[in-house]
Every structure is written in C-alpha cells, then in structure tokens.
Amino acid sequence: MNAFVVAMIGVLATMSLALVRAFLGPTVFDRVLAANMFGTKTVLLIAVAGFLTGRPEWLDLAILYALMNFTGMIALLRFSKFANLASDERMK
Numbered sequence: 001m002n003a004f005v006v007a008m009i010g011v012l013a014t015m016s017l018a019l020v021r022a023f024l025g026p027t028v029f030d031r032v033l034a035a036n037m038f039g040t041k042t043v044l045l046i047a048v049a050g051f052l053t054g055r056p057e058w059l060d061l062a063i064l065y066a067l068m069n070f071t072g073m074i075a076l077l078r079f080s081k082f083a084n085l086a087s088d089e090r091m092k
Contacts, residue, residue: 008048015041028080035076039069 015038022034043066050058 002052004048004052008045008052011041011045011048015045032073032076032080036069036073039065039072043069 018034018038018041022031022038025031025034043062046058046062046065050056050062
C-alpha cells in the first residue's frame with residue numbers, strides 16, 4: 001500500500017474525529033477548535049489527493065482553502081464574542 005494512501009486514510013480518520021468533537025463539544029471553544037482543525041485537515045487532504053492523482057495545481061486550491069479557513073475562523077470568533085459581525089468595540 002502506498003504511503004500517501006495511508007496518509008490520506010489517517011487524515012480522513014482525524015477529520016471524522018474533529019466532526020465528532022464539533023458536534024459533541026461541551027463548550028463553544030471546543031467546537032471552534034474542532035472546526036478549525038477540520039479546515040486544516042481538509043487542506044492536508046486536498047494536498048495529498050493532488051499528489052496522489054499527479055495534479056500539483058491542487059496545491060493552489062489547498063492554499064486558497066487555508067486562507068478561507070483562516071478568514072472564516074476570524075469571522076466566527078468575532079461573531080461569538082460580539083454576537084454581530086458588524087459590531088464595533090469603540091461604540092460600547
């Protein structure tokens with residue numbers, strides 16, 4: 001069995017564990033951390049799948065997804081703090 005197939009199976013297993021933690025997490029912090037981990041593992045999955053299929057241009061897609069994951073996490077954390085994405089701290 002190819003080492004990259006084993007890596008892909010490992011990434012899929014950790015993604016499923018992150019989903020379980022995202023749904024069952026007792027606190028909001030656990031859920032946000034699990035969602036961030038799921039996004040990071042998705043980037044790894046895209047990169048490994050691109051290498052397995054011989055399509056190195058998928059690495060560009062993985063980088064784009066990583067940037068979207070980062071932006072989404074910032075927005076999610078801001079929403080969880082202020083309960084509104086348009087809130088401004090100076091207005092309080």
